[in-house]
Amino acid sequence: MAVKNLPMREALHRALHEEMIRDDRVYVMGQEVGRWQGTHRVTRGFLEEFGERRVKDAPISEMAIAGAAVGSAMAGLRPVAEIMTINFAFLALDAIINHAAKIHYMFNGQFTVPMVLRVASGWGDQATATHSHTPEPIFAHFPGLYVATPATPADAYGMLKTSIRDDNPVLFSESIGLYPKPGLVPDDPDYLVPIGKADVKREGQHVTLVTFARGLEWCMGAARELEKEGVQAEVVDMRWLRPLDTETVFASVRKTNRAVIVEEALPMYSFGSELAAQIQEHCFDYLDAPVKRVSSLDVPVPYSKKLEDMVFPTAHKVVAAVKEIL
Amino acid sequence: MGQITMEMLLDWYRQMVLIREFEEACQHLYEQKRITGVYLHLYSGHEAIAVGAIANMVIGKDHIITAYRDHGIALAIGCDPGATMAEMMGKRDGLSGGKGGSMHLASRRHNFWGGYAIVGGHLPLATGLALESQYNERGAVVISMVGDGATNNGYFHEALNMSGVWRLPNIWIIENNGYGMGTEVERASANPILHERAKGYGTHDLGRIDGQDVVAVYEAVCAAKEYALAYGPVLIEAMTYRYRGHGVSDKQYNTRLAQELEEWKQTKDPITILARRILAQDPQAQPKLDQITGEQHKVVEEAIAFADNSPLPDTLEELYAHIYVD
Ligand SMILES: Cc1ncc(C[n+]2csc(CCOP(=O)(O)OP(=O)(O)O)c2C)c(N)n1
Numbered sequence: 174m175a176v177k178n179l180p181m182r183e184a185l186h187r188a189l190h191e192e193m194i195r196d197d198r199v200y201v202m203g204q205e206v207g208r209w210q211g212t213h214r215v216t217r218g219f220l221e222e223f224g225e226r227r228v229k230d231a232p233i234s235e236m237a238i239a240g241a242a243v244g245s246a247m248a249g250l251r252p253v254a255e256i257m258t259i260n261f262a263f264l265a266l267d268a269i270i271n272h273a274a275k276i277h278y279m280f281n282g283q284f285t286v287p288m289v290l291r292v293a294s295g296w297g298d299q300a301t302a303t304h305s306h307t308p309e310p311i312f313a314h315f316p317g318l319y320v321a322t323p324a325t326p327a328d329a330y331g332m333l334k335t336s337i338r339d340d341n342p343v344l345f346s347e348s349i350g351l352y353p354k355p356g357l358v359p360d361d362p363d364y365l366v367p368i369g370k371a372d373v374k375r376e377g378q379h380v381t382l383v384t385f386a387r388g389l390e391w392c393m394g395a396a397r398e399l400e401k402e403g404v405q406a407e408v409v410d411m412r413w414l415r416p417l418d419t420e421t422v423f424a425s426v427r428k429t430n431r432a433v434i435v436e437e438a439l440p441m442y443s444f445g446s447e448l449a450a451q452i453q454e455h456c457f458d459y460l461d462a463p464v465k466r467v468s469s470l471d472v473p474v475p476y477s478k479k480l481e482d483m484v485f486p487t488a489h490k491v492v493a494a495v496k497e498i499l
Numbered sequence: 500m501g502q503i504t505m506e507m508l509l510d511w512y513r514q515m516v517l518i519r520e521f522e523e524a525c526q527h528l529y530e531q532k533r534i535t536g537v538y539l540h541l542y543s544g545h546e547a548i549a550v551g552a553i554a555n556m557v558i559g560k561d562h563i564i565t566a567y568r569d570h571g572i573a574l575a576i577g578c579d580p581g582a583t584m585a586e587m588m589g590k591r592d593g594l595s596g597g598k599g600g601s602m603h604l605a606s607r608r609h610n611f612w613g614g615y616a617i618v619g620g621h622l623p624l625a626t627g628l629a630l631e632s633q634y635n636e637r638g639a640v641v642i643s644m645v646g647d648g649a650t651n652n653g654y655f656h657e658a659l660n661m662s663g664v665w666r667l668p669n670i671w672i673i674e675n676n677g678y679g680m681g682t683e684v685e686r687a688s689a690n691p692i693l694h695e696r697a698k699g700y701g702t703h704d705l706g707r708i709d710g711q712d713v714v715a716v717y718e719a720v721c722a723a724k725e726y727a728l729a730y731g732p733v734l735i736e737a738m739t740y741r742y743r744g745h746g747v748s749d750k751q752y753n754t755r756l757a758q759e760l761e762e763w764k765q766t767k768d769p770i771t772i773l774a775r776r777i778l779a780q781d782p783q784a785q786p787k788l789d790q791i792t793g794e795q796h797k798v799v800e801e802a803i804a805f806a807d808n809s810p811l812p813d814t815l816e817e818l819y820a821h822i823y824v825d
């Protein structure tokens with residue numbers, strides 16, 4: 174398959190652009206997606222190419238953006254709505270949780286909600302307490318909603334296409350820190366990544382590192398460090414928080430007998446808590462050590478640079494966690 | 500309303516020049532990477548609104564709250580420029596110990612209840628502050644700055660309605676600078692005459708005022724205060740313009756909007772307007788105005804020196820302080 178080297182931002186742009194061309198029901202809505210060219214430049218050029226019918230600059234009305242996405246999806250459109258950053262999705266939580274995620278079930282399958290809610294997520298650059306959230310697990314808490322968390326440009330490309338074509342609502346989280354990071358992307362407009370399928374990004378036999386989104390960077394960095402010391406880490410990239418591909422994780426843990434879970438988010442009631450519970454439940458006899466977790470520290474994110482730097486996971490912290498259980 | 504004396508005009512001039520000098524210094528420091536991060540929203544162009552409004556406050560009794568475009572509020576209410584600048588740099592001696600940064604200035608002593616970065620989020624807080632004033636019969640008013648863009652989210656509508664129902668002493672000042680990020684008011688608000696929203700919420704509509712004329716702002720807020728204490732909430736729409744675009748990440752203001760910006764600077768600069776007013780009353784005042792400018796330039800230089808000399812917080816103790824009340 175031919176490939177192209179693209180930053181994640183471009184991979185997303187391409188996926189969305191191709192789906193807009195492929196299906197007239199797909200439209201884009203959100204703050205600054207049109208005239209401003211997209212806060213994160215993913216919808217760059219769309220307004221000029223597709224016009225106002227399909228590229229809608231919305232007021233600062235997150236509740237209505239998410240709610241109108243639900244309504245138009247129920248009626249047959251395929252909205253790809255953008256909430257500028259995941260922090261502002263808190264204002265839209267009710268529409269997402271009580272409506273997008275529930276409607277198909279509550280009305281016994283009469284309605285479908287084929288929408289994608291794109292949100293930029295993550296911390297860094299001193300965005301401060303209210304603008305530094307990575308609350309994907311909150312959304313993954315609720316059945317009825319899929320949660321996509323790509324870590325590479327190729328996955329972002331294929332996962333966005335899959336999400337748009339699927340008939341279920343998808344919360345599609347894009348790590349702000351990953352937008353500029355390049356990677357090889359298949360040059361195939363029908364490249365799809367199956368929903369709920371994790372991906373082993375690196376094979377190894379001594380320890381399993383399980384992660385998603387930005388965590389992949391730290392895990393791959395840690396794996397390279399560990400390799401120098403003769404430790405082969407296997408890195409499992411979940412790609413989707415819901416559905417959660419536990420089978421791929423269990424298979425890896427049964428092979429390596431050790432697991433470290435790495436995530437950008439807060440530690441309590443998290444992806445790490447969920448997965449650690451499932452691993453001990455299903456792989457207890459295979460574990461040679463307790464399951465370790467690496468996450469952000471349990472604090473609001475402060476502005477000041479040195480304090481901010483203390484909060485977040487790094488490859489170094491992952492290496493340290495692995496060494497504790499080797 | 501008492502008479503506006505030359506002394507008052509000169510003091511307002513001083514404050515407005517201080518804000519302008521401070522903001523232009525911030526821009527410069529950001530370019531030099533001495534102020535870091537992704538968010539820095541300057542108040543240049545808006546000066547007359549903060550100064551004219553705050554001139555009506557009894558400091559320590561009346562209240563004020565705003566969004567992230569908060570530097571001008573902090574300075575006009577009397578926060579120390581050094582501590583304010585230290586907060587920009589995330590330093591230990593900053594108004595919030597470096598934890599809040601540019602978007603989250605606050606001063607308990609001045610009843611300046613902070614800058615908030617979730618659009619509209621501070622508006623119901625203003626309702627609550629006014630509730631306390633009414634509850635304890637304090638005779639204090641609450642001034643809230645509202646972005647034009649912020650009038651489109653639920654927070655605005657719910658906060659105003661509740662205040663209207665309970666006849667609370669709220670003064671809502673819409674700082675209509677024509678844009679929310681890149682979106683013109685006309686493209687975001689179905690009725691772009693924003694002050695007319697007052698009617699829907701039983702709120703007294705004081706209409707549109709010239710937000711570039713500090714005297715017009717002072718007089719309007721003076722009338723608003725009288726009304727608010729006697730009868731309930733008031734809304735004012737002050738027309739203004741951003742000189743430095745939305746924030747430091749906005750690269751469009753000096754290209755796409757360059758001509759519009761130049762027109763505002765040439766014909767409606769708040770500092771020039773006030774200088775003209777002063778000179779009309781006292782043709783000999785120019786040296787005094789120059790002296791004020793020189794002094795405020797020095798104040799800002801000293802503020803920068805103070806901030807430079809303050810250390811960055813860097814201990815775990817500081818990181819974990821104030822998550823809960825001890
Ligand atoms: C709920 C929410 N949605 C979106 C944003 C991103 N955002 C920050 S400022 C802004 C524009 C606000 O415009 P306005 O209220 O007019 O204030 P101005 O910046 O012009 O002072 C937007 C969309 C946010 N901070 N919060």
Ligand SMILES: [Mg+2]
Pocket residue numbers: 646647648674675676677678679680
């Ligand atoms: Mg505005």
